[in-house]
Amino acid sequence: xxxxxxxxxxxxxIWIGIIFYADSDILTFLYWKFGKDPASKFHGKxxxxxxxxxxxxxxxxxxxxxxxxVKIVLSARxxxxxxxxxxxxxxxxxxxxxxxxxxxxxxxxxxxxxKTCLETITKKFYKLDILVSNAGMSQRAAWDEIEIDVDKKLxxxxxxxxxxxxxVVLKYFKANxxxxxxxxxxxxxxxxxxxxxxxxxxxxxxxxxxxxxxxNEMRGTKIHVTLLCPGPVVSNIGVNxxxxxxxxxxxxxxxxxxxxxxAERCGELCLVSIGNKLEESWISNLPYIxxxxxxxxxxxLFSKVFGLVxxxxxxxxxx
Numbered sequence: 001x002x003x004x005x006x007x008x009x010x011x012x013x014i015w016i017g018i019i020f021y022a023d024s025d026i027l028t029f030l031y032w033k034f035g036k037d038p039a040s041k042f043h044g045k046x047x048x049x050x051x052x053x054x055x056x057x058x059x060x061x062x063x064x065x066x067x068x069x070v071k072i073v074l075s076a077r078x079x080x081x082x083x084x085x086x087x088x089x090x091x092x093x094x095x096x097x098x099x100x101x102x103x104x105x106x107x108x109x110x111x112x113x114x115k116t117c118l119e120t121i122t123k124k125f126y127k128l129d130i131l132v133s134n135a136g137m138s139q140r141a142a143w144d145e146i147e148i149d150v151d152k153k154l155x156x157x158x159x160x161x162x163x164x165x166x167x168v169v170l171k172y173f174k175a176n177x178x179x180x181x182x183x184x185x186x187x188x189x190x191x192x193x194x195x196x197x198x199x200x201x202x203x204x205x206x207x208x209x210x211x212x213x214x215x216n217e218m219r220g221t222k223i224h225v226t227l228l229c230p231g232p233v234v235s236n237i238g239v240n241x242x243x244x245x246x247x248x249x250x251x252x253x254x255x256x257x258x259x260x261x262x263a264e265r266c267g268e269l270c271l272v273s274i275g276n277k278l279e280e281s282w283i284s285n286l287p288y289i290x291x292x293x294x295x296x297x298x299x300x301l302f303s304k305v306f307g308l309v310x311x312x313x314x315x316x317x318x319x
Contacts, residue, residue, distance in 0.1 A: 019290050023261060024269050025282040032272045039067040041275030046125045048073040050108060050165070051135030053081035055235025056185065059263030060132065060270050065089035065096060071125045072101045075117070076135065079105040108135045108161040114168045127176070130274065131169045133162045134185040138237045139199040141244030150246045151199045158203035163210055170214075170223070179222035183274045184211050188231045188288055192295045200241075215279065224277045228270050231284025232260040261285045 015026065022029035047064060051057040053076035062085070064072055072089065074082045082103045090096055102124055106113045121128050136158040139150060166182050173180035189197060190204025208227060215225040241249045266283055273281035282289055295302040 019293055020286070022289065023265070023283065023285050025280075025289060025293075028269060028273055028278060028281040028283065031276045031278065032269060035272065035276060038268075038271040038275040042067045042070045042271070044069050045129040046071040046073070046121065046127055047130045047132065048075065048104075048121060048128055048169075049132045049134060050075045051133075051185070052076050052085060053078045055237055055263055056230060056233055056266050056270070057132075057134040058085050059233075059265075059267030060134065061085055061267070062089055062092055062264060063267040063271050065092050065101070068093075068095060070096075070100070073104050073121050073125075073128075074101065075104045075106060077105060077107050079103065108165065109156055111161065111164045114165045118168055118172060122172075128169065128172065128180070130181045130183060131166065132183045132185070132270075132274070133166060135161070136185065136203070137200075138197065138241035139243075140196055140238070140241045140249045141199075142196055143198045145244035146199055147245060150242050150244060151202070153242065153246065154199045154203050155206070158200070159206045159210075162207065166211075166214075173223050177222070181224045181226065181274065181277065182211070182214075183226040183228060183270070186227050186229045188229050188282060188284055188292055190227075191229060191282070191292050226274055226278055227280040228273060229280065229282045230261070230266050230270075231282075231288035233266045234260045234262055259285050 018026050018029055024032065042064065047070065049057050049061055049064075049072065052061050052074040057076070061072060061074055064070060074085055076082055082105055086098075086101045086103055089101060090098060102121065104117055104120060106117050118128065137154060139146070139154055141150075162184065166184070169180070169182065184207055186207050187200075187204045188194075189201040190208050193201040193205070211225050211227055218225060238249065243249050261284060269281065269283045272278075273283075282292055291302075294305075
């Protein structure tokens, strides 16, 4: 009995230690620390990344470019930025041939282009293995100061365009061996609703509803669904975030304190999650991972603690 108790205590000590040490959830951390090199998971794969012109999408593309024998499709609206990312990817790995990276600019909210883009990819590379849906925007404003058009704009890009593109790709996967992977960029804001970002959080919560349902429909098949939930990352998402009136905030400052993760590190951990077909990964520097664990498993205590100290840590968004 003493041995069992000691084992239980040791387990919880290690569990808590990892939570306060790692920059991801426990399972993702263990796969990163002790799993196989993610590069082996992408050998021979064709990976399509949307929102690849900056931030997490760019970081993910650059980490993927370090792998061998991988084909990468870079998508966003700005072709010039995609070409820059492609060049920097090629500079990182001289063994990659230029025609292994396809620059495919398009507007996510142009639904009619989704099928055409997929056809372009399969015509060039003959297949698609993984879609990483990363395109999106954020929002900064108090709950009651957000105009309804801002909510609609965020849902249009962050949710409906993502759903449409993934449905197009899912039908392709089903028609071609019933196998493939959909990786969707959510956020820790899709696990715990953050203050002054309610429209953004709502779109990420919506993605969990859509894709958790899809995952359960796909159980028993070779089609996998991975939800990626990063916290604050060095990117332009804050600068481009919408105010309550629908203007760009122009501020890169986080709404809550804490060191932002680099886009490259976030990309690395995203590849660990995607390569190992994890169902969900939380990715962030301290203190966000422990906060999400606390909010998820102890919601009553979290509400009391946040009520006492949280309001002093939150920065009011600029209007």
